[in-house]
Amino acid sequence: MTISDETLMAYADGELDAAQKAAVETAMREDPQIEKRLAQHRALRQRVHAAYSAELSEPVPERLLTAARGAARTQGSKVVSLEEARAAMKRNVSHARPARPQWRTAGTIAASVVVGVSLGFIMWGRTESPLMRSAGGALVARGQLARALSDQLAAEQTRTSAVQIGLSFLAKSGDYCRTFALSGAVSPSGLACRHGKDWEVQALTQGTDRAGRDPDYRTAASAMSAPVLKLVEGQIAGEPLDQAGERTARQRDWKSAGR
Amino acid sequence: MNTSENPQDIHEQIVTLLPRLRRFARNLARNPHDADDVVQIAVERALARSDQWRSDARLDSWMFKIVRNAWIDEVRSRARRGKIFLAEEAGENIGTDSMERESELLSVQSAMARLPEDQREAVTLVLVEGLPYKEAAEVLDVPIGTLTSRLARGRAALQALLGAEGEAT
Numbered sequence: 180m181t182i183s184d185e186t187l188m189a190y191a192d193g194e195l196d197a198a199q200k201a202a203v204e205t206a207m208r209e210d211p212q213i214e215k216r217l218a219q220h221r222a223l224r225q226r227v228h229a230a231y232s233a234e235l236s237e238p239v240p241e242r243l244l245t246a247a248r249g250a251a252r253t254q255g256s257k258v259v260s261l262e263e264a265r266a267a268m269k270r271n272v273s274h275a276r277p278a279r280p281q282w283r284t285a286g287t288i289a290a291s292v293v294v295g296v297s298l299g300f301i302m303w304g305r306t307e308s309p310l311m312r313s314a315g316g317a318l319v320a321r322g323q324l325a326r327a328l329s330d331q332l333a334a335e336q337t338r339t340s341a342v343q344i345g346l347s348f349l350a351k352s353g354d355y356c357r358t359f360a361l362s363g364a365v366s367p368s369g370l371a372c373r374h375g376k377d378w379e380v381q382a383l384t385q386g387t388d389r390a391g392r393d394p395d396y397r398t399a400a401s402a403m404s405a406p407v408l409k410l411v412e413g414q415i416a417g418e419p420l421d422q423a424g425e426r427t428a429r430q431r432d433w434k435s436a437g438r
Numbered sequence: 439m440n441t442s443e444n445p446q447d448i449h450e451q452i453v454t455l456l457p458r459l460r461r462f463a464r465n466l467a468r469n470p471h472d473a474d475d476v477v478q479i480a481v482e483r484a485l486a487r488s489d490q491w492r493s494d495a496r497l498d499s500w501m502f503k504i505v506r507n508a509w510i511d512e513v514r515s516r517a518r519r520g521k522i523f524l525a526e527e528a529g530e531n532i533g534t535d536s537m538e539r540e541s542e543l544l545s546v547q548s549a550m551a552r553l554p555e556d557q558r559e560a561v562t563l564v565l566v567e568g569l570p571y572k573e574a575a576e577v578l579d580v581p582i583g584t585l586t587s588r589l590a591r592g593r594a595a596l597q598a599l600l601g602a603e604g605e606a607t
Contacts, residue, residue, distance in 0.1 A: 185590050192564060194571050223597055227565040230546035234464070235457040240474055243460070246481045247452040 182206050182213055191220035320371055320378040328357055328371055328378045332429065334422045347425050350414040355433040356381070358407055370407050372414075373433040382410050448488050451497050452481060458498065458567060459505055465562040466509045468551055476512060480505040499573040502563065506577060549599035557592030564589055 182203055189195050190203050207214045320328055327342035336344060345358035350372060357378075360368035369383035384404040420428060428435075459480065463473035484491075484504050491500050550558055556578075563574035564585075575585040 184594075185586055188590055188593060189571070189586070192571070219597065220593070223593060223600075224565050226600070227546055227550070227561065227596065228568070230550075231461055231465075231566045234461045237457065237460075239456045239460065243456050243474065243478055243481065244453060246478050247456060247485070248449050249482075249485070 184216070187213070187217050188220050191217060191224055317374070317377070318380045318383075320380055324359065324361070324371075325378055328359065328373075329433065330429065332422070332425050334425070346411060347420040347428065348411065348415045349417065349420070349428075349435060351416045352414070353435050355428055355435060356411075356414060358411060368404055368407060370410055382407055448485070448491070448497070452484065452501065455498055455501055456481075459501055462502055462562060462567060463505050463509065465550065465558060465566065466506060467512075472512070476505060476509045479512075480508040483508065496573060498567070499569060499577050502567070502569075503577045503579075506559070545600060546596075549596050552599060553592050553595055557588050557595065560585055560588035561592040561596065565593075 186195070186199070186203065190200065195203065203213070203217075207217065319325075324342055327340070327344060331340065331342065331344050333344045333347065336342075339362075341362050343360045343362070345360065345368075347355065347357045350356045352372070354372040354374055356370060356372035358368065358370050367383055370381045371378040372381055373379075384406055456477070459477045460473060463476045463480075464470055467473045467476060480501065484501055491497065550561065553561065559578055560574065563569045563577055564571065569577070571582055571585055571589075574589075575582045578585060580588075
């Protein structure tokens with residue numbers, strides 16, 4: 180019985196139905212040559228497959244990830260999860276970047292504010308400074324940033340919103356905190372916590388790499404820089420607020436139950 | 439037409455597919471920069487018309503088809519502009535003394551690069567991406583018999599190019 184090469188190929192590719200398979204197997208028992216040819220097909224299949232398997236673990240360029248995720252925000256309804264932010268971070272880390280983002284904690288933030296923030300806001304709005312120093316020395320949000328922190332729900336914002344809210348959560352300190360990113364070429368991002376009637380900016384990082392290049396496609400998760408995420412993980416009590424939780428917190432003007 | 443029910447779903451599914459889409463595009467374009475451009479175009483197109491994706495269809499095949507069409511468009515528009523471009527030959531600059539495993543992989547890729555385009559597409563979809571014949575034929579818009587004959591010829595050519603040592607693995 181002769182078995183065509185195409186049939187053997189289809190056998191190796193798992194394309195034959197039971198009857199056809201049985202016919203090949205019968206022929207194989209009668210003719211070891213057929214078995215040898217089949218082995219060749221299988222070996223080639225494996226070899227080609229293996230030669231390309233390493234490509235799957237290469238990091239995917241950010242522009243493709245944002246292209247795939249880009250439209251998601253306009254369709255709304257999703258609050259960024261910590262997992263998502265971590266995953267975005269992992270991908271980000273895998274893109275070796277020559278320069279680390281500049282970032283400061285509250286204590287040293289003043290030094291970088293002049294450079295980082297003014298740079299960011301030249302791009303951002305020019306009209307009003309989003310930050311100012313309160314009498315107590317803390318850096319508090321003003322203007323558009325303060326309004327967004329108080330009013331904007333992550334689920335409702337569009338990707339053209341000047342301020343992108345990322346995670347909202349209740350911190351161990353009892354304050355509500357929210358991460359944010361600002362549009363513009365430098366696109367600073369940071370973490371602010373509600374203290375009294377002010378949003379105190381706890382951390383500010385300047386220019387996450389991709390956000391600046393393509394603000395239209397930026398998502399809040401991808402805009403969160405590693406230091407901000409780390410800070411969130413250190414301060415968060417439980418899980419980030421979901422959509423309903425955000426809404427409730429806003430209704431209470433971001434005053435937690437304990438205060 | 440299921441995507442409106444779960445708009446996040448298709449985005450994340452496409453994200454998951456990105457490594458495979460890139461690999462597929464590279465096999466078409468044979469130049470990683472062109473490949474990523476093509477994938478980006480394809481992803482944007484796919485999202486713009488995600489309502490055309492039937493939930494009972496495989497998303498990978500659907501996406502492969504969009505990637506391939508994007509590449510065909512790109513080739514046509516370059517031809518119109520009179521631009522000549524050369525594919526990068528995989529493994530061209532690698533010395534023969536590189537690690538055995540590495541050279542093994544490169545020899546497969548350079549053999550693939552020598553296949554005529556229609557055979558390379560068939561081999562890529564079935565052997566690299568693991569699509570069933572029916573799906574691969576749909577991606578390429580050809581009858582299944584055409585797919586299998588391209589696949590058989592592509593395999594025979596690869597076997598000839600790679601020689602008998604392929605059986606060793």
